[in-house]
Amino acid sequence: MVILIGILAGLVGFVLLVLLLLEAQYWQRPSNTLEMTSGKWELAVYEPQRYVLVGQIELTNLTRRLEVMAPTVHAEVQLLSSGSLEGIQVKTRIIPRFQGAEPRNDGYWEAHIIKSMGHDPIEVIVEIEGANLSELKVAWIQLHYVSYGSRGRFPKIRHVIVPLKFPAVEDSKRWRPAQNADVLPIKTHLLTHLDDPVSVVKRYVMPHAQPGDIVTIGESPIAIMQGRYRHPSEIKPGWLATRLSYMFHPTSSLATACGLQSLIDIEGEARVLFAFIVGSIAKIFGVKGMFYRLAGEQARLIDDVTGTIPPYDQFIVMGPENSQELCDRIQRETGLSAAIVDVNDLKRVKILAASSGVSTSLLHQALISNPAGNANEQTPVVLIRPTDTFTERATVGLQSAK
Structure with a gap:
């Protein structure tokens, strides 16, 4: 009896050891990590009754030593508009562009294997048609795909947001008085990961700016442009x-x-x-x-x-990254001082970063009323122009300090 119990105990111990070794081996093995990039997008056709968006993206297998499969890829599009979407039609196509792929006219996605550390390109085409597309603001494209491999089947989504409406520079012309400064909330298109902050400043701010102005950008729009x-x-x-x-x-x-x-x-x-x-x-x-x-x-x-x-x-x-580097870059490439700020309607102003020499007290005074707004104003950029009184006082202060 004792011998039998010993044998059984030995078998149980052996089974447990095998299970522990299998578990250790499992966690040491790479998982099937398949990611889809946001890619580069362009408005290939921008006509009153027809828009065509084209995206060049990649399926990237981040798993070492193992292949991963993409058994399905498809797209859904949500349009945001200031008016009704009645009569507007949306069609999507996903075209494989990797080696050996044969695009199909029926839109069927053939299950595809991505080699270890491979980057396989695909093209996404979104066609939007309607009698009047002028009220469309943005296309929210949800790219659904499945990562299939050693760890199982994992549905995933890559979200891509593409602006469809672009305000004119003249739309931002209402300067407002603030303490020791005038401020101009600047309207932009809906900023996305496709945008570069410096390019946004050059496009929307520079036509209004003059030497000595300070451009401030909200921390959330910066984070969005960084894809955060x-x-x-x-x-x-x-x-x-x-x-x-x-x-x-x-x-x-x-x-x-x-x-x-x-x-x-x-x-x-x-x-x-x-x-x-x-x-x-x-x-x-x-x-x-x-x-x-x-x-x-x-x-x-x-x-x-x-x-x-x-x-x-x-x-x-999330909050933005490298805020100080971005302020320095804006100043270097545009000549304008810059600041990244977090402002709300509770009269709270937080300066994340600012160009050298910028007065934080001036920023607080100019932004305390939150001229950019907290609703759907779509004015993420505020241009600050110090008044002569403040400039003179700051100059006197510097001379006294010397």
Whole structure:
């Protein structure tokens, strides 16, 4: 009997050892990581009754040593308009452009294998037709694809937002008085990842600007142009995010599991947990805001769903990266001083970065009333022109300092 129990115990131990080895081998193996790039897009046809958008994108297999399959790829398009969409028709085509591919007229996507670390190009064509397309603002293109391989089948979506309406420079001409400055909210098209901040300044701001002006851009539009936004469907909240999100104020962007997980993905679980523990202790002693000081700059900058204008109201938008470098680049390429700012209707002005020599007090005074607005004004850029009084006072101050 003892021998039998020993044999059974040995078999159980052997089975457990095999299972542990299989589990270890599983986690060491690469997963089937297939990504789709946002690509480059152009309005190939821009006629009153017909628009044609063409996107050049890639399916990229980031998995080492393993092939990954893309058994399906298809597109859906949501149009945003200031009027009705009645009578407007949308057609989409996805054309494989990789070696050996044969485009089909019936629109069927043939399952495709992407080799390890491979980049296979595809073309997406969106045709929009209607009696009058002038009220269309943007095309939100959702590219659905499936990553199929060693870990199973994973449906994924790449979101691409393409502007369809472009305001004229003359649409921005209403200067407003502010303390020690005049300000001009500047209307732009809906900014997307396809835009470059410097190009936006050159296109919309330079026709209004003169030497000594300061151009300010909201932090969310900058982050959007940098592609720093995620759809909640792409985020998998972990244990920490689902537990801690309940502890934040209901209006905070960290009060949802996906919002908090976005911060955790950037800063790491250890830092967020440490900031929460220390922040909670500090609050007991009457010290507020310690969590945001310890959790990193992104903790204050993340905008959860509903935090920005459509269609970005469906996304979580992170704060921008390399803000100071961008301000320096704008000044270098346009000659205008620049600042990246976070402003709201609660008279809160936060300067993320600014060109050297820019007065932060002037920025606060000029932006305190939030001239860019928090609704759908679509004026993410504000041009500030210091008045002569402020300029003279600043000059006197510099001379006194010398």
